[in-house]
Amino acid sequence: MGRRKGIMTESFKYELAKDLGFYDTVMKEGWGGIRSRDAGNMTKRAVELAQEHMASHTSR
Numbered sequence: 526m527g528r529r530k531g532i533m534t535e536s537f538k539y540e541l542a543k544d545l546g547f548y549d550t551v552m553k554e555g556w557g558g559i560r561s562r563d564a565g566n567m568t569k570r571a572v573e574l575a576q577e578h579m580a581s582h583t584s585r
Contacts, residue, residue, distance in 0.1 A: 533571060541567045 533541075538556075542548040547563045559567075 537571070538567070541570055545570065 539548065539551070542551045542559075545563065545566055547559050550558050
């Protein structure tokens with residue numbers, strides 16, 4: 526089974542890392558240096574933002 530290609534852009538991932546407080550870790554150690562909890566929180570926040578975006582575009 527191959528690796529799946531990510532959907533999030535690099536700039537969006539960095540923005541989320543800044544918002545969630547582990548940007549410095551990413552800059553020092555790369556994405557492999559973050560905790561699994563941080564990765565999960567990043568994914569959760571990305572889903573929340575996508576849902577908010579979809580809701581604001583469907584209610585027009």
